[in-house]
Amino acid sequence: MGYARRILHIDLTTGKTETEPLKEDLAKKYIGGIGLGMRLLLDHSKPGIDPFSPENPLILATGPLSGTMAPTAGNGHAFVSKSPESGGVAEAKSHGFFGGELKRAGYDAVVIKGRAEKPVYVWIDDDAVQLMDAQHLWGKSSKETEDAIRDELKDHYIRVAAIGPAGEKLVRIACILNDQTRAAGRTGLGAVMGSKNLKAIAVRGTKDVNVAKLEEFKEFVKVMHERMKGPATRKYRTLGTPENVLVLNALGALPTRNFTQATFEGADRVSGEYLNERFVAKIIGCLSCAMRCEHVVVVPEGPYKGTTTRMEYETLWALGPNCGVGRLDAISKAMEQCNYYGMDGISAGVIISFAMDCYEHGILTKKDTDGLDLRFGNHEALLEMVRKIGIREGLGDLLAEGVKRAAEKIGKGAEKYANHIKGVEMTGYDIRGLKTAALGYAVSFRGADHNRHGSYAPDVKGTVNRFMAEKGRGKLVKDIEDLYTIIDSLIVCKFSRGTYYEDFKDLANYYTLTTGIEMTPEELKITGERINNIGRLYNIREGFTRKDDHLPWKVMNVPIPDEGVSKGSHVSQKDLDILLDDYYEVRGWAKDGIPTIEKLKEIGLDDLMHIVKPKTAKKG
Amino acid sequence: MAAAPARKFVSADPEKCVGCGVCEFICSLEKEKTFNPIKSRIRVVRLHPLVNLSVTCRLCEDAPCVAACPRDALEQSEETGVIIIDEEKCNGCGWCIEACDYGAITLHPEKKVVFTCDLCDGKPKCVEWCPEEALDFVTRDILAQKARITVVKKLFQEAMKAVPPG
Numbered sequence: 001m002g003y004a005r006r007i008l009h010i011d012l013t014t015g016k017t018e019t020e021p022l023k024e025d026l027a028k029k030y031i032g033g034i035g036l037g038m039r040l041l042l043d044h045s046k047p048g049i050d051p052f053s054p055e056n057p058l059i060l061a062t063g064p065l066s067g068t069m070a071p072t073a074g075n076g077h078a079f080v081s082k083s084p085e086s087g088g089v090a091e092a093k094s095h096g097f098f099g100g101e102l103k104r105a106g107y108d109a110v111v112i113k114g115r116a117e118k119p120v121y122v123w124i125d126d127d128a129v130q131l132m133d134a135q136h137l138w139g140k141s142s143k144e145t146e147d148a149i150r151d152e153l154k155d156h157y158i159r160v161a162a163i164g165p166a167g168e169k170l171v172r173i174a175c176i177l178n179d180q181t182r183a184a185g186r187t188g189l190g191a192v193m194g195s196k197n198l199k200a201i202a203v204r205g206t207k208d209v210n211v212a213k214l215e216e217f218k219e220f221v222k223v224m225h226e227r228m229k230g231p232a233t234r235k236y237r238t239l240g241t242p243e244n245v246l247v248l249n250a251l252g253a254l255p256t257r258n259f260t261q262a263t264f265e266g267a268d269r270v271s272g273e274y275l276n277e278r279f280v281a282k283i284i285g286c287l288s289c290a291m292r293c294e295h296v297v298v299v300p301e302g303p304y305k306g307t308t309t310r311m312e313y314e315t316l317w318a319l320g321p322n323c324g325v326g327r328l329d330a331i332s333k334a335m336e337q338c339n340y341y342g343m344d345g346i347s348a349g350v351i352i353s354f355a356m357d358c359y360e361h362g363i364l365t366k367k368d369t370d371g372l373d374l375r376f377g378n379h380e381a382l383l384e385m386v387r388k389i390g391i392r393e394g395l396g397d398l399l400a401e402g403v404k405r406a407a408e409k410i411g412k413g414a415e416k417y418a419n420h421i422k423g424v425e426m427t428g429y430d431i432r433g434l435k436t437a438a439l440g441y442a443v444s445f446r447g448a449d450h451n452r453h454g455s456y457a458p459d460v461k462g463t464v465n466r467f468m469a470e471k472g473r474g475k476l477v478k479d480i481e482d483l484y485t486i487i488d489s490l491i492v493c494k495f496s497r498g499t500y501y502e503d504f505k506d507l508a509n510y511y512t513l514t515t516g517i518e519m520t521p522e523e524l525k526i527t528g529e530r531i532n533n534i535g536r537l538y539n540i541r542e543g544f545t546r547k548d549d550h551l552p553w554k555v556m557n558v559p560i561p562d563e564g565v566s567k568g569s570h571v572s573q574k575d576l577d578i579l580l581d582d583y584y585e586v587r588g589w590a591k592d593g594i595p596t597i598e599k600l601k602e603i604g605l606d607d608l609m610h611i612v613k614p615k616t617a618k619k620g
Numbered sequence: 621m622a623a624a625p626a627r628k629f630v631s632a633d634p635e636k637c638v639g640c641g642v643c644e645f646i647c648s649l650e651k652e653k654t655f656n657p658i659k660s661r662i663r664v665v666r667l668h669p670l671v672n673l674s675v676t677c678r679l680c681e682d683a684p685c686v687a688a689c690p691r692d693a694l695e696q697s698e699e700t701g702v703i704i705i706d707e708e709k710c711n712g713c714g715w716c717i718e719a720c721d722y723g724a725i726t727l728h729p730e731k732k733v734v735f736t737c738d739l740c741d742g743k744p745k746c747v748e749w750c751p752e753e754a755l756d757f758v759t760r761d762i763l764a765q766k767a768r769i770t771v772v773k774k775l776f777q778e779a780m781k782a783v784p785p786g
Binding site for chain 1: 655752
């Protein structure tokens with residue numbers, strides 16, 4: 001129950017497909033979503049392979065709640081692979097309608113290996129799985145691909161996850177989009193899909209999805225519906241995440257001009273308030289959702305009139321203040337274009353701000369930019385660069401490699417302007433003055449990210465001294481991480497996190513009512529820890545150590561210059577060492593950041609001890 | 621003189637409906653004890669992020685589905701207007717499906733007979749569960765009243781803008 005109890009394997013090289021049963025112990029230990037996905041990744045790949053190699057599996061997983069009416073959870077899916085950006089684990093979730101459809105087709109996970117000779121798409125029609133010719137779809141956006149597939153297969157209710165031109169061209173920040181505006185955005189999964197000549201996955205599922213304890217499940221859903229009308233989701237239902245703009249600006253934590261400043265003088269004109277008053281046409285919801293958050297923006301006038309896109313804080317920040325751009329119409333257009341090419345809007349913005357920073361410092365000149373005046377704040381240049389990266393044209397070809405690789409190629413000190421962790425571009429929190437968050441960012445197994453830990457919360461809410469690095473932050477980060485891996489494995493929406501008043505207790509209850517598999521809150525907490533550890537173990541297997549738990553150069557070397565509360569703050573090496581030592585200790589990992597054998601035994605990962613053994617032996 | 625029975629049906633407000641499909645889930649749960657939108661009596665159509673609407677039986681006068689059935693398997697309740705399906709007579713031929721302008725009557729994937737909204741004995745679950753309160757259980761007259769009130773409010777708002785404050 002809950003689970004479809006089937007894993008689908010597709011080999012794109014041979015065209016063969018087969019299914020295997022999902023074993024109950026695997027399901028209980030790794031739940032679904034990124035947990036199950038990362039375990040399957042470890043089990044189905046060899047160490048050291050190139051992310052673009054046919055041997056690198058692309059894994060798609062639903063959660064146990066997908067396909068049910070559990071609000072926000074009924075629709076989730078996750079992609080997992082080896083990241084073309086970090087070389088470590090890649091994982092990203094998406095919502096919308098796709099995950100529920102895949103569950104109804106009868107699959108908990110799909111493991112895709114190999115590479116098709118010519119562009120194809122996978123067509124999953126309940127039990128029938130076919131590879132379809134996609135040559136006529138090559139070059140199209142994911143939205144165009146969705147429409148074309150629905151047309152040719154003649155079924156409106158088919159759901160599609162597809163890559164755009166960026167994924168085809170192996171742009172390392174390419175994403176996988178479904179339902180027009182929903183993206184499995186981060187860590188470059190769209191490029192992995194492109195490397196397989198796989199344009200899209202189309203699904204139609206008509207089977208029943210059942211839960212183990214129907215009446216109790218229904219009662220719990222009713223409770224969740226009520227909670228979702230309450231204060232825990234207010235932000236998402238009203239201004240949406242762009243509410244952050246003014247909040248972070250007031251804290252001196254709004255990274256501006258590629259982390260040059262931490263406040264933006266034009267914040268009022270790019271605020272959530274301004275956006276909602278002038279641009280938001282409607283707020284819509286995903287399948288099964290009882291809160292709705294998706295702010296659909298339509299630009300009402302001016303050169304970008306008619307631009308229609310979903311808008312969230314992170315991408316608004318990346319393409320806006322982070323590039324010195326203070327016009328919401330241009331920011332919306334840039335976001336729409338990121339979706340068109342199929343790229344992570346956060347990384348795209350951070351890459352362009354990096355190039356702008358290089359241009360302002362004379363490291364890149366007009367010769368490099370094809371004559372483009374790549375100053376901060378030039379919104380036309382921003383849009384042109386989105387296009388160039390999307391199709392790997394001119395300077396865009398270099399930038400499509402991500403800031404880490406681009407900086408290495410450019411040289412001349414460009415790496416100082418490359419804001420990334422583990423090769424994955426930064427997100428919209430100036431962690432120079434948010435030191436709990438700085439730790440969360442440094443240790444995140446998917447690279448720079450706020451969504452692996454959410455540890456900006458204690459900093460922003462003021463429950464800790466955010467300018468101080470001290471013992472105790474390790475436990476704060478670990479506890480949120482362990483909860484967040486469960487959220488991403490059940491695939492409930494992060495925006496609903498505040499409605500699980502009793503954290504693991506509520507989520508364990510959800511799990512048991514749905515699957516019929518008994519799960520205590522304590523077991524679920526350890527499962528969260530286990531899943532964090534397998535993310536870590538994958539990275540260790542690929543050669544990561546403590547040195548990869550780093551922070552961007554600016555964060556460690558350039559104190560916040562803006563007048564105000566945050567002035568002078570940055571994270572020193574000493575700060576970072578205090579934070580990492582504390583965190584590793586709480587995690588039961590050695591000083592080099594490698595999990596100990598004892599810890600792995602304790603959390604039921606005995607079978608993965610070989611990953612840490614050679615490394616531990618070498619040191620001894 | 622007794623008034624003609626006021627037929628109420630489930631109607632979605634396009635301004636409020638976000639296309640979340642909670643109505644489909646609760647309908648299939650109520651009627652079929654499972655989660656499966658193709659077994660729901662109400663269906664969501666999303667054509668664009670801004671174009672979403674749930675659609676179900678409108679209880680037409682002289683319902684075309686009833687007229688189209690060659691086997692007299694469909695009958696409309698005089699009291700409620702609900703379409704009653706005789707599952708013994710229905711052979712799933714689909715004439716009624718073609719006759720319905722709203723796609724509100726469909727074939728059951730397993731039983732191979734048609735099914736449509738029965739209003740849950742006058743207390744539609746979808747209306748009760750809709751998180752957006754986008755669904756109404758109303759008569760046509762009440763819908764018209766609502767439209768009139770909305771339009772007058774709008775006009776009044778416009779008028780107020782022209783009136784100087786104070």
